[in-house]
Amino acid sequence: MIPSKGYAVHNAQDKLAPWNFERRDVGANDIIIEILFSGVCHSDIHQVRSEWGPSKYPMVPGHEIVGRVTSVGSAVTKFKSGDLAGIGCMVNSCGDCGNCKEGHEQYCEKGKVVWTYNAVEHDGTTPTYGGYSDNIVVNEKFAVHVSDKLPLSGVAPLLCAGITTYSPLRKWKIGKGHRVGVLGLGGLGHMAVKFAAAFGAEVTMLSTSPDKEKDAKRLGAHKFCLTKDAAQVKQFKNYFDFIVDTVSAPHDYNMTLRMLRTNGVQICVGIPPSPIQLTGQLLLGNSRAITGSSIGGIAETQEMLDFCAEHNIVSDVEVIDISTINEAYERVLKSDVKYRFVIDIASLK
Numbered sequence: 001m002i003p004s005k006g007y008a009v010h011n012a013q014d015k016l017a018p019w020n021f022e023r024r025d026v027g028a029n030d031i032i033i034e035i036l037f038s039g040v041c042h043s044d045i046h047q048v049r050s051e052w053g054p055s056k057y058p059m060v061p062g063h064e065i066v067g068r069v070t071s072v073g074s075a076v077t078k079f080k081s082g083d084l085a086g087i088g089c090m091v092n093s094c095g096d097c098g099n100c101k102e103g104h105e106q107y108c109e110k111g112k113v114v115w116t117y118n119a120v121e122h123d124g125t126t127p128t129y130g131g132y133s134d135n136i137v138v139n140e141k142f143a144v145h146v147s148d149k150l151p152l153s154g155v156a157p158l159l160c161a162g163i164t165t166y167s168p169l170r171k172w173k174i175g176k177g178h179r180v181g182v183l184g185l186g187g188l189g190h191m192a193v194k195f196a197a198a199f200g201a202e203v204t205m206l207s208t209s210p211d212k213e214k215d216a217k218r219l220g221a222h223k224f225c226l227t228k229d230a231a232q233v234k235q236f237k238n239y240f241d242f243i244v245d246t247v248s249a250p251h252d253y254n255m256t257l258r259m260l261r262t263n264g265v266q267i268c269v270g271i272p273p274s275p276i277q278l279t280g281q282l283l284l285g286n287s288r289a290i291t292g293s294s295i296g297g298i299a300e301t302q303e304m305l306d307f308c309a310e311h312n313i314v315s316d317v318e319v320i321d322i323s324t325i326n327e328a329y330e331r332v333l334k335s336d337v338k339y340r341f342v343i344d345i346a347s348l349k
């Protein structure tokens with residue numbers, strides 16, 4: 001077994017605190033990565049607190065991982081020692097259902113996705129532990145190459161927030177000539193703005209907070225709509241080809257549906273825990289659609305990272321010491337971060 005040091009919780013009420021544990025040995029198809037940066041995703045907090053329950057404890061969260069490969073198994077072909085590598089939300093899947101073969105591992109038809117933490121390996125017993133730690137062992141198929149051209153702290157959130165927004169924008173072929181609304185300016189929303197603008201779309205930030213206008217425009221948005229102001233919302237009636245909805249708190253889906261033009265599509269990448277309310281006429285009347293999307297496959301994650309390296313796109317981050325992680329969680333809950341906390345894993349030593 002491989003000794004590992006991280007931050008863990010041992011029950012739903014616990015604060016994150018230092019914890020020593022062991023990783024599985026490096027198998028023939030595995031690589032071991034010395035972790036350099038680990039992003040803090042809102043879903044870490046949900047899982048730490050067993051809000052998607054029941055969670056598995058002890059839990060080492062973190063699924064936005066960037067680091068350097070320090071050793072590879074005998075059958076590894078994709079990586080060598082010294083390479084930069086990233087790991088996102090998944091570390092395994094069945095590998096032979098239709099969805100896995102087509103590169104949509106996150107939708108594995110056999111339900112055999114192994115999440116990066118709060119899960120068990122296919123052996124049914126070995127727990128997975130995430131990126132708030134100094135190393136990780138992973139099958140090479142579930143690691144992606146990371147360019148040395150970009151600041152690595154800003155790359156880490158691309159492994160979840162980045163791919164979650166990139167994937168549906170690509171699926172719907174969003175680009176030049178499209179009017180895209182992005183609802184919510186947080187970890188997901190700021191990446192949706194950057195990608196939609198980079199793909200050539202006209203981007204409008206839809207936000208309840210007037211303070212977000214300046215920042216949204218700095219990130220690449222062309223227009224701003226204050227959604228608390230009915231007059232501004234009305235100006236965008238039947239306007240958008242697409243709305244990327246990044247909000248996971250309860251909100252008014254009928255307001256955004258009205259903003260879609262005929263055949264417009266609302267893509268939900270955040271979803272509230274309670275059922276959503278839709279007025280049927282708003283869907284039928286203009287042939288509008290509402291759909292969802294969850295992260296992205298491994299090949300697409302690599303494509304996204306390559307695109308980011310080429311177009312100089314990273315997440316806007318606030319780098320923190322791991323000792324301040326519990327305070328960072330409180331700030332995430334208040335949306336008091338621009339736009340992602342990233343743990344400098346050197347602070348663990």
Ligand SMILES: [Zn+2]
Binds near residue numbers: 042161
């Ligand atoms: Zn995440």
Ligand SMILES: [Zn+2]
Binds near residue numbers: 110
């Ligand atoms: Zn599968």
